[in-house]
Amino acid sequence: xxxxxxxxxxxxxxxxxxxxxxxxxxxxxxxxxxxxxxxxxxxxxxxxxxxxxxxxxxxxxxxxxxxxxxxxxxxxxxxxxxxxxxxxxxxxxxxxxxxxxxxxxxxxxxxxxxxxxxxxxxxxxxxxxxxxxxxxxxxxxxxxxxxxxxxxxxxxxxxxxxxxxxxxxxxxxxxxxxxxxxxxxxxxxxxxxxxxxxxxxxxxxxxxxxxxxxxxxxxxxxxxxxxxxxxxxxxxxxxxxxxxxxxxxxxxxxxxxxxxxxxxxxxxxxxxxxxxxxxxxxxxxxxxxxxxxxxxxxxxxxxxxxxxxxxxxxxxxxxxxxxxxxxxxxxxxxxxxxxxxxxxxxxxxxxxxxxxxxxxxxxxxxxxxxxxxxxxxxxxxxxxxxxxxxxxxxxxxxxxxxxxxxxxxxxxxxxxxxxxxxxxxxxxxxxxxxxxxxxxxxxxxxxxxxxxxxxxxxxxxxxxxxxxxxxxxxxxxxxxxxxxxxxxxxxxxxxxxxxxxxxxxxxxxxxxxxxxxxxxxxxxxxxxxxxxxxxxxxxxxxxxxxxxxxxxxxxxxxxxxxxxxxxxxxxxxxxxxxxxxxxxxxx
Amino acid sequence: xxxxxxxxxxxxxxxxxxxxxxxxxxxxxxxxxxxxxxxxxxxxxxxxxxxxxxxxxxxxxxxxxxxxxxxxxxxxxxxxxxxxxxxxxxxxxxxxxxxxxxxxxxxxxxxxxxxxxxxxxxxxxxxxxxxxxxxxxxxxxxxxxxxxxxxxxxxxxxxxxxxxxxxxxxxxxxxxxxxxxxxxxxxxxxxxxxxxxxxxxxxxxxxxxxxxxxxxxxxxxxxxxxxxxxxxxxxxxxxxxxxxxxxxxxxxxxxxxxxxxxxxxxxxxxxxxxxxxxxxxxxxxxxxxxxxxxxxxxxxxxxxxxxxxxxxxxxx
Numbered sequence: 017x018x019x020x021x022x023x024x025x026x027x028x029x030x031x032x033x034x035x036x037x038x039x040x041x042x043x044x045x046x047x048x049x050x051x052x053x054x055x056x057x058x059x060x061x062x063x064x065x066x067x068x069x070x071x072x073x074x075x076x077x078x079x080x081x082x083x084x085x086x087x088x089x090x091x092x093x094x095x096x097x098x099x100x101x102x103x104x105x106x107x108x109x110x111x112x113x114x115x116x117x118x119x120x121x122x123x124x125x126x127x128x129x130x131x132x133x134x135x136x137x138x139x140x141x142x143x144x145x146x147x148x149x150x151x152x153x154x155x156x157x158x159x160x161x162x163x164x165x166x167x168x169x170x171x172x173x174x175x176x177x178x179x180x181x182x183x184x185x186x187x188x189x190x191x192x193x194x195x196x197x198x199x200x201x202x203x204x205x206x207x208x209x210x211x212x213x214x215x216x217x218x219x220x221x222x223x224x225x226x227x228x229x230x231x232x233x234x235x236x237x238x239x240x241x242x243x244x245x246x247x248x249x250x251x252x253x254x255x256x257x258x259x260x261x262x263x264x265x266x267x268x269x270x271x272x273x274x275x276x277x278x279x280x281x282x283x284x285x286x287x288x289x290x291x292x293x294x295x296x297x298x299x300x301x302x303x304x305x306x307x308x309x310x311x312x313x314x315x316x317x318x319x320x321x322x323x324x325x326x327x328x329x330x331x332x333x334x335x336x337x338x339x340x341x342x343x344x345x346x347x348x349x350x351x352x353x354x355x356x357x358x359x360x361x362x363x364x365x366x367x368x369x370x371x372x373x374x375x376x377x378x379x380x381x382x383x384x385x386x387x388x389x390x391x392x393x394x395x396x397x398x399x400x401x402x403x404x405x406x407x408x409x410x411x412x413x414x415x416x417x418x419x420x421x422x423x424x425x426x427x428x429x430x431x432x433x434x435x436x437x438x439x440x441x442x443x444x445x446x447x448x449x450x451x452x453x454x455x456x457x458x459x460x461x462x463x464x465x466x467x468x469x470x471x472x473x474x475x476x477x478x479x480x481x482x483x484x485x486x487x488x489x490x491x492x493x494x495x496x497x498x499x500x501x502x503x504x505x506x507x508x509x510x511x512x513x514x515x516x517x518x519x520x521x522x523x524x525x526x527x528x529x530x531x532x533x534x535x536x537x538x539x540x541x542x543x544x545x546x547x548x549x550x551x552x553x554x555x556x557x558x559x560x561x562x563x564x565x566x567x568x569x570x571x572x573x574x575x576x577x578x579x580x581x582x583x584x585x586x587x588x589x590x591x592x593x594x595x596x597x598x599x600x601x602x603x
Numbered sequence: 604x605x606x607x608x609x610x611x612x613x614x615x616x617x618x619x620x621x622x623x624x625x626x627x628x629x630x631x632x633x634x635x636x637x638x639x640x641x642x643x644x645x646x647x648x649x650x651x652x653x654x655x656x657x658x659x660x661x662x663x664x665x666x667x668x669x670x671x672x673x674x675x676x677x678x679x680x681x682x683x684x685x686x687x688x689x690x691x692x693x694x695x696x697x698x699x700x701x702x703x704x705x706x707x708x709x710x711x712x713x714x715x716x717x718x719x720x721x722x723x724x725x726x727x728x729x730x731x732x733x734x735x736x737x738x739x740x741x742x743x744x745x746x747x748x749x750x751x752x753x754x755x756x757x758x759x760x761x762x763x764x765x766x767x768x769x770x771x772x773x774x775x776x777x778x779x780x781x782x783x784x785x786x787x788x789x790x791x792x793x794x795x796x797x798x799x800x801x802x803x804x805x806x807x808x809x810x811x812x813x814x815x816x817x818x819x820x821x822x823x824x825x826x827x828x829x830x831x832x833x834x835x836x837x838x839x840x841x842x843x844x845x846x847x848x849x850x851x852x853x854x855x856x857x858x859x860x861x862x863x864x865x866x867x868x869x870x871x872x873x874x875x876x877x878x879x880x881x882x883x884x885x886x887x888x889x890x891x892x893x894x895x896x897x898x899x900x901x902x903x904x905x906x907x908x909x910x911x912x913x914x915x916x917x918x919x
Contacts, residue, residue, distance in 0.1 A: 064873075065863075065865055067684060067685040067686075067688075068685065068686050068687075070686075070687075073686045073687065075640055075683075075686075076683075154650065155654075157647060157650050157651050157654055159640065159643065159647075159686075161647050162642070162643055162644035162646070162647045163642060165644070166644075175644070175646060178646070178647065178650070179644075179646035179647065179649070179650055181650050181653065181654075182646065182649045182650045182653055183646075241654065242680060242687045243687060244687055244688065247685065247686075247687060247688050264771045264865065265685070265696060265865070266685075266696075266697065266865040267769075267771045267863070267865040268771060291768065291863065292863065292865070293768055293863040294860050294863065294869065295860055295861050295863070297752070298755065298767060298768060298861060298862070298863060301755060301756065301759070301760045301767045302767045302768060304760060305759070305760055305763065305767050307766075307767060307768075472634075472635075472876075474633075474634060474635030474639070474876075474878065475634040475635065477635070477639065478634040478635050478636070479634075499642075500642055518644075518645045519645065
């Protein structure tokens with residue numbers, strides 16, 4: 017027994033010695049103690065460890081961030097000199113695109129002769145042609161094929177090329193509107209006329225990024241249906257603002273400044289370390305311990321730091337909304353316009369927003385969407401404000417009036433409905449629980465009942481998508497949307513509510529909105545940013561007046577930045593967010 | 604014994620086949636699509652589904668699944684978690700750190716559990732026994748992730764004695780330090796289980812007649828315990844310790860998430876929630892195989908530890 021105790025005590029002493037020795041200096045700045053000169057390495061965290069660096073396949077945020085740091089395209093965004101916003105500039109392109117025919121259908125892009133990969137190999141027309149061919153390959157089926165084919169512009173025959181395995185119509189690569197003119201010039205033929213800004217935007221997105229052919233081919237399997245390019249550090253080549261120097265997949269990666277990047281002088285950091293940490297509480301603990309330079313907070317974190325001056329709000333472009341399955345034969349009241357208005361005007365969005373730490377929202381185009389090339393947000397335009405109701409649309413007396421009319425028109429004495437929502441979403445939970453209490457208070461306790469139906473997110477989405485063929489799938493539902501293409505073309509954010517949108521998640525319908533969207537496709541409207549903004553505003557107004565859907569909250573996110581970090585923007589930029597890669601550190 | 608083991612291995616393979624088949628159909632019947640990215644066009648979704656045979660009837664998909672395994676040795680690639688990477692490669696990259704965590708946890712739990720169980724048995728109804736009983740109740744009732752969060756908050760966050768998360772670094776000392784808290788959190792429940800079990804067994808053994816004979820023969824108290832009492836008490840303990848490995852692996856899922864350990868634990872839940880069917884199947888096969896083989900080990904261990912089992916088998 018005594019021997020056992022002495023062994024235990026010895027073990028404890030050894031353990032405490034290990035704890036005492038080899039401590040690492042704090043990485044973040046919240047400690048604030050003076051440090052000897054060291055490289056400016058920014059320590060960041062992602063909600064999961066990056067596992068894919070191939071820009072043509074990366075979809076989750078951690079992967080797209082990594083791909084974005086180490087790859088660049090023909091065009092891209094950099095901060096303006098005064099830090100007031102960002103500007104779209106040529107990256108590997110030598111200049112803005114040239115309209116060959118003068119009608120906006122054929123564009124040539126010259127490539128910089130000194131453009132190169134991190135290992136010194138040149139980036140030229142062959143690089144981009146190979147990359148785009150692989151992106152659109154009908155056997156590889158890259159995730160970004162549809163984005164390259166059509167986001168801000170539509171490339172001629174690109175969709176027909178990548179989808180030929182299902183359409184059965186063979187399309188040769190030579191028929192696709194992407195051509196090499198010479199070693200440093202590519203030509204793009206579009207299925208329609210577009211302006212210079214649209215072409216530049218299109219070739220600034222990840223789907224147009226180059227891939228390094230030798231490694232891409234080396235990772236290809238025998239039937240050329242998969243490639244392991246971008247799945248390991250040694251199977252990836254960098255050409256972006258940073259070079260990938262170390263990568264422990266699923267855990268952490270380290271970046272170093274890329275001196276051969278065209279705008280390397282704008283990068284103040286020597287490098288970055290990004291850790292994958294799923295648990296939000298752990299992320300916040302790491303920030304408190306000085307191991308991170310900034311962190312994205314969850315609701316609990318926002319509550320904890322709400323008085324902290326370092327707390328910085330931003331937006332993420334998601335609108336949380338309530339939709340109807342108004343074709344449900346068991347609930348004819350859902351098709352009644354007065355009932356829809358009753359629901360719209362009975363939601364106290366400000367109170368719900370306070371509970372959820374989000375923005376109250378009575379609109380459909382989020383604050384992240386830009387209307388004009390100079391960076392003006394759609395939501396800042398007067399035409400986008402004039403039709404919005406007061407008090408974020410909360411008018412309980414008017415709502416009750418509409419509800420009474422609805423009951424009269426449908427011959428009902430009571431409405432009992434269920435609302436289906438993704439139970440993994442805390443915002444939806446806040447919304448539905450609040451409405452379950454407030455709606456009966458407004459409409460009458462014995463006249464309105466709301467039952468909650470929380471199910472897994474995937475199942476909720478599946479139910480709503482099935483409603484065209486299964487009208488009884490659901491009654492009321494919670495959903496959210498953020499459309500990538502809407503960032504620089506706000507009407508794209510509203511396309512999801514048109515009756516012809518192939519991927520819509522609910523049976524939205526509004527004839528007026530369909531008409532306005534058709535108008536926006538007319539090149540005269542599309543190429544004139546002011547006319548387009550007017551049509552967008554008219555479409556949004558029509559959707560709100562017809563109550564095609566009920567917006568409730570706009571997502572707001574909160575960051576904590578350490579005292580050491582010096583951001584390039586004072587407020588979140590729609591294109592570059594906080595421009596972390598352009599930040600500086602005071603240590 | 605050899606024939607018995609071979610027979611059991613055959614049963615394991617059959618069980619695995621049934622598990623794989625059931626898992627295959629259950630996963631494919633789950634709601635939600637593999638390709639649910641709203642930015643993908645319907646054409647590319649249709650092409651991807653055709654490539655993965657997801658547009659075929661379920662039985663045809665099942666046929667393709669087994670054909671790929673038997674003919675090409677292809678268990679599929681991950682679609683969401685690690686796109687384009689073969690599923691067992693995904694697991695292979697993550698298994699080592701999970702194994703280290705689980706084996707280290709067992710390596711800590713078993714001696715500490717045996718020590719505390721012995722102490723509790725020897726000091727029955729005295730103060731050490733009461734303290735250890737309280738510890739047992741606490742460690743068994745409170746889930747390991749609660750301890751993990753508390754340890755992380757106090758020992759790492761507030762006191763700064765340890766890193767907040769796992770450090771996958773070339774510095775072995777730092778890496779070891781960052782593993783201490785997760786190993787400790789994972790070990791508390793097994794320590795309490797072993798302690799409780801061994802205490803009960805030892806108390807019963809210590810009061811048995813052969814122990815009285817051993818003392819009468821002239822053996823000292825401690826020699827009698829080590830030579831006779833332990834041996835008899837360890838037989839049922841193997842039944843607890845070996846399956847504990849499987850139990851710990853299940854518990855490590857949450858611990859890995861809290862401490863950001865890039866192990867196998869998170870794979871299963873992430874693969875299920877993202878409809879990454881191939882990877883879910885691979886994880887299912889991995890966990891099932893581990894469970895089945897630990898059960899086999901328990902059965903074999905009985906024969907090794909308890910000669911009565913071997914002799915009984917031979918008589919037949």
